[in-house]
Amino acid sequence: MAILMDRIGIWIGVFLTFAIFSFLYKDNPFYKIAEQIFIGISAGYWFIYTIYNILIPNLFIPVTSDFTHNFILLIPAFLGILMLCRLIPSIDWVSRYALAVVIGTTAGLFFKRYLQSDVLNQLTATMLNPFASSNAVQIIGELILIIGTLTGIVYFFFSKKHEGAFGTTAKIGIYFLMVSFGAAFGYTVMARISLLIGRLNFLLGDWLGIIKP
Amino acid sequence: MKKFFFCFFISFMFIFYIQLVAQDISFTAQDNPNDDGGAILLEWNIPLSYPEMIISRSIDRENYIEIAAVSPLLKTFIDDENIEDGQEYFYKLSVLNLEGETIESFSASALAKAEWFNTDKISLLIMTILLGSSITYFIFSARKGKRLYIRKISGLDTIEEAVGRATEMGKPLLFVPGIMDLDDMQTIAGLNILGHLAEKVAQYDSTIHVPVCRSMVLSTAKEIVKEAYLRAGRPDAFKPDSVFYLTDDQFGYVAGVDGIILREKPAATFYLGAFYAESLILAETGFESGAIQIAGTAMPTQIPFFVAACDYTLIGEELFAASAYLSNEPNQLGSLKGQDVGKAIIIITLLVGVVLEMFGIHFLKDFLATH
Known part of the structure; x- marks a missing residue:
């Protein structure tokens, strides 16, 4: 029975894989079926996931098992209930309070985090003596790092016209950015190929058995 | 000539012995700095020749419980297991020989407490103040009608x-x-x-x-x-x-x-x-x-x-x-201008930092590094 279910699962997987691949040709009924199944199942999955992996372990169990130490959790629970008020048009405006708390808290929390990770840590990582090494390649690399960082920041100046020496510096900055984007593009495409390899493994291995996993 | 070699040998051995004896052997316990309490920092300076050491903890100086086995190489240990703020903890560092027998032990005590400020992050505070004040200044300027x-x-x-x-x-x-x-x-x-x-x-x-x-x-x-x-x-x-x-x-x-x-x-x-x-x-x-x-x-x-x-x-x-x-909108434009000032500060700091590093001065880099 288990083997039969396994085979059925593989055949459904194969059908849906080909249905999604058929999008490469053009939109068609098979793609539409696969798309709707995918969206419907994933939406249902995430709904159940939220209940069993977020609400129950982080709210219901702590509050019911040890209310004294966890009563503070009622605040986010209350904000959650405010969000549900969107279902009642006459009082849907109260959900704005919950949204305001989330956006305000996010802005405050991330200000410190980004200032530390994206500003100070990067600043100190770039503060180096490029001529400390005896290796010419390393010296050039570190000089490029310093110049690239400086000119990159100049590109992101918004309150000054990019003209003259300032404009040239900003232009050098965007060249540095484009080179790094090109490198990132190639690197990420290579990573995406692994997704295709995964699907081909499924088709040629699990389904047709041509290759051994 | 023999006398000379003998004197040289004796002097050498004496200096070597003095070096060994003079090595500052110490064991201290103190509140772990810059934290929210619940941790005690233990530090020691023990000759590296000892293979292992045992740290024990007590709250009454009598019943010691072994909490960790450490190497002299480590130099520090943070005890943050079930530490209550305000309670005095007594520590014993037992130095073991190769057979695992205690040959010497050192004692120290400390209280854990929470700090209001994390002094490791002063640079973050300065940056926040600089950025915040420049943004506020330009927001008010924009509101007053400055283009x-x-x-x-x-x-x-x-x-x-x-x-x-x-x-x-x-x-x-x-x-x-x-x-x-x-x-x-x-x-x-x-x-x-x-x-x-x-x-x-x-x-x-x-x-x-x-x-x-x-x-x-x-x-x-x-x-x-x-x-x-x-x-x-x-x-x-x-x-x-x-x-x-x-x-x-x-x-x-x-x-x-x-x-x-x-x-x-x-x-x-x-x-x-x-x-x-x-x-x-x-x-x-x-x-x-x-x-x-x-x-x-x-x-x-x-x-x-x-x-x-x-x-x-x-x-x-x-x-x-x-x-x-x-x-x-003036508020947003002012904020953007303020952030640009922040970027200018970053560029200047970076340039100064690189020049200082080239002269072997690491003060600025160490100061800005957050831990």
Whole structure:
């Protein structure tokens, strides 16, 4: 029975894989079926996931098992209930309070985090003596790092016209950015190929058995 | 000659012995600095020749419980297991020989307490004050009527053109606010732009589709679009169904958006927010459909895909500056100018830091490094 279910699962997987691949040709009924199944199942999955992996372990169990130490959790629970008020048009405006708390808290929390990770840590990582090494390649690399960082920041100046020496510096900055984007593009495409390899493994291995996993 | 060698040997041995004896053997316990309590820092200076040491803890100086076995190489140990603030803890460091017998032991005691300030992060505080004060100053300047310049951002100038094109063609616009929730600043920046875009859509009597993949984003986007229609003086034209939820799943969401692009054939697509692996799938489908594409994200790994497949791309901070650019609102312009001052401070600090490093002075780098 288990083997039969396994085979059925593989055949459904194969059908849906080909249905999604058929999008490469053009939109068609098979793609539409696969798309709707995918969206419907994933939406249902995430709904159940939220209940069993977020609400129950982080709210219901702590509050019911040890209310004294966890009563503070009622605040986010209350904000959650405010969000549900969107279902009642006459009082849907109260959900704005919950949204305001989330956006305000996010802005405050991330200000410190980004200032530390994206500003100070990067600043100190770039503060180096490029001529400390005896290796010419390393010296050039570190000089490029310093110049690239400086000119990159100049590109992101918004309150000054990019003209003259300032404009040239900003232009050098965007060249540095484009080179790094090109490198990132190639690197990420290579990573995406692994997704295709995964699907081909499924088709040629699990389904047709041509290759051994 | 023999006497000379004998004296030399004796002197050498004496100096060697003095070096050994003079090695400062110490064991101290103190409150672990810059924390929120509940930890005691133990430090020792013991000759490295000893193979192992045992740390024991007691609260009454009588019943010691072994808490860790450490090597003299480590030099420090932070005890943060079941430590209560205000309670004095007594520690014993037992030095063992190769047979595992205690040959010497040292004692120390300390109380744990929480600190108000983490002095390791003074640099963060200074940076926050500098940035905060420059932003506040320019916000007030802008409010008083000072004209603040903001450079041209190409992608944003085409918003009106895209809406006009959509109206002429009788096709909708598509806005994708990324796949992250409201706890990502890029999503908030994208939604800010959605407000301006929806206002233009309302003015031109065009239509917009906003598929989302997070419940909080759904509520916020709906509020934003509704308010934009209200600002444009056309609240009756707002369709609540124009902002809709697909699924939380990354690729399920992409499949849905791709379907919308193919069937609705939007005149313009906007991808503004936080994107991951779906960026190229979306942008490529939009490109195939012939839509004007404007994208913006601060995800360094996804920008290249948008640059390759979209007509205009807002790179990194341009996404955050977009709202100020579109609204010309004094608060936002002042904030942007203040951030530019922050960038100038960063450039100067970096240059000074590099020069100091070249002269072997590490003060600035050490000061800025947060732990």
